[in-house]
Amino acid sequence: MANVPGREPTAAHHLLNFIDGRWSPAESGQTRTNTNPADLSDHLGEFAESGGVDVDRAVDAAAAALPAWRAMGPIRRAAILAEAGRLLTGRAEEFARAITREQGKLLREARGEVARSRAVLDFTAGQARLLGGVTAPAEEDRTFAYTFRRPIGVVGLVSPWNFPLAIPMWKVAPALLSGCTAVFKPSPLTPLTAVLLTEVFHEAGLPDGVLNLVQGDVAAGEALVANPSVAGISFTGSLPVGTAIHTGGAHRLLRTQLELGGKNAVIVLEDADLDGAVEAVVHGAFGQAGQRCSATSRAVVDVRVRDAFLDRLVARVAGMKVGPGDDPASQICPVVNTARLDAALAAVAGAQRDGGKVLCGGGRATGEDLPDGCYVQPTVIRDVPWDSELAQEEVFGPVLAVVDADGFDDAMRISNSVKYGMSGTIFTASQSRAFEAIDRFEAGMLHVNRPGVGAYAHLPHVGAKASQYGPPECSPQVWDFYTEWHSACISY
Incomplete structure (x- = not known):
């Protein structure tokens, strides 16, 4: 300098x-x-x-x-x-x-x-x-x-x-x-x-x-x-x-x-490209360890494709490597401090009390190759009630709630059920459903068939509601x- x-x-x-x-x-x-x-x-x-x-x-x-x-x-x-x-x-x-x-x-x-x-x-x-x-x-x-x-x-x-x-x-x-x-x-x-x-x-x-x-x-x-x-x-x-x-x-x-804050949903409909939806959810939920206002913290999935979606998602997430940010092999970074680590683990425990089932992760990441840091396992939790704390409140950590939906209208209702409105995303092959979702999302930044985080440098970074x-x-x-x-x- x-x-x-x-x-x-x-x-x-x-x-x-x-x-x-x-x-x-x-x-x-x-x-x-x-x-x-x-x-x-x-x-x-x-x-x-x-x-x-x-x-x-x-x-x-x-x-x-x-x-x-x-x-x-x-x-x-x-x-x-x-x-x-x-x-x-x-x-x-x-x-x-x-x-x-x-x-x-x-x-x-x-x-x-x-x-x-x-x-x-x-x-x-x-x-x-x-x-x-x-x-x-x-x-x-x-x-x-x-x-x-x-x-x-x-x-x-x-x-x-x-x-x-x-x-x-x-x-x-x-x-x-x-x-x-x-x-x-x-x-x-x-x-x-x-x-x-x-x-x-x-x-x-x-x-x-x-x-x-x-x-x-x-x-x-x-x-x-x-x-x-x-x-x-x-x-x-x-x-x-x-x-x-x-x-x-x-x-x-x-x-x-x-x-x-945000409590952002990715809606996955029955006709969605499941592989594309999984990649988008992984990017949105676990990129930067979920510490983004536009992070994907809810996957609202049509029950007709839920199991197929979860099979793909869990196989992808369970193999992700948690580690220091300067290690090229790391795929998920630590959370920013011990307070955020404790908050993420508390959110998992609360979801389990509300009936959620942890499919992968759920704890602190440890291992001989990890220094003493703030590492949280990437976590996927299914059977999360739409009105439970994990589905309604921001976690700001690598914890994804999977919420069942019975079709498009139910998915839109669940997506809009939170007090926040930062980002809304839908995966569907239907052009009609895509445009209807954009019209009905109560959120500021909207996405179709792509990751639901952020926008371009010249597009408004904006939310709705709280x-x-x-x-x-x-x-x-x-x-x-x-x-x-x-x-x-x-x-x-």
Whole structure:
């Protein structure tokens, strides 16, 4: 990494925040240990455990930088984003290995995340010449009427640990292009990737104070919501935390963009390509150990093909190798920490109490070739009641509930029975059923005869019901969060 004036090499400032263009420790001096979930004896370093004083300093820096950054205009701002993309590409392998080491995902999954992040950055920078308004007819002679956007001001960007680069990227990039300045608070479980991302943007020429990094947990997040100079919070994470952010800022009309949980179904009908459905379910349920908001956590299968589907699925899953993300032979990575491991095992036990039958997995993965890490066996559970806890609540682990359905209408009812609505998928040979399902799914991202996870860098990443509040991300609609509309009438 090139030396940057006023900064120390990366290894020396891992424990620091980045506020107003300078690396600094938390005011309290407190730190938190960052641990590799694949090997709990592997510590990546000590990172700042920040509080309200640190957040307020960062907000003040962002507020001071706002007028000049807004005046720069989107086209010049986009040039900095483009340079950040070039730097990211040059450090792609460094990012991927950092993601794998601190989050746990397979190295090939981490490389895919870096590529997706670059695609999001490229798409966002390309929107610079489209951030205009419209002209409108005037009701009077010799009057020009038009609309335009302005940035809302200082924004707080609060990101989760499951995509420690991609999700921050699809918050940071549009925030900056819009002309907002930002305080970025990543998950305390993935602080290293956040440091690297912050480095890239500032090496690209971002002025001091425009992007500030504050590491920490609940205290930092609460301070960000409470600070009256913060105009909006973009948050990705759990429903309870998102609800707390929204209600915590409601008294001052804080603008919020919330991407929350999911309990996503893949419907497999009687006429489905079973081999294709099995591959899609394996990818959606066990990729990244099931730790995605769009993960396939329910397979809703027509009873007429259930046994044939399960025979194929269990044969496929039972042979998958659990291991460290940097082992090329691994097919399923560890979960992110011991809390997620315990939650996955508790979900399995609860499903068994409700009558579910474990067909494969169900426990902690162990073996002489595995270090002491957070490994969960890929688990398939059949005979799961549609209204049981496992079929209704998010697990965020490699645990798949298989729910019986009696035909198309019953499958749609079961799919829509949950409070969430992130993703919906159907496997069928019927074009009519496919389009009817798209019309009836109560979810934001819909798929037919393909894996039901995510979307493209230029399509809205959006949920429905309790999965989403506010404008979607990764799309032109994101500007409805980071900017506000104005109108002007000029008589001449």
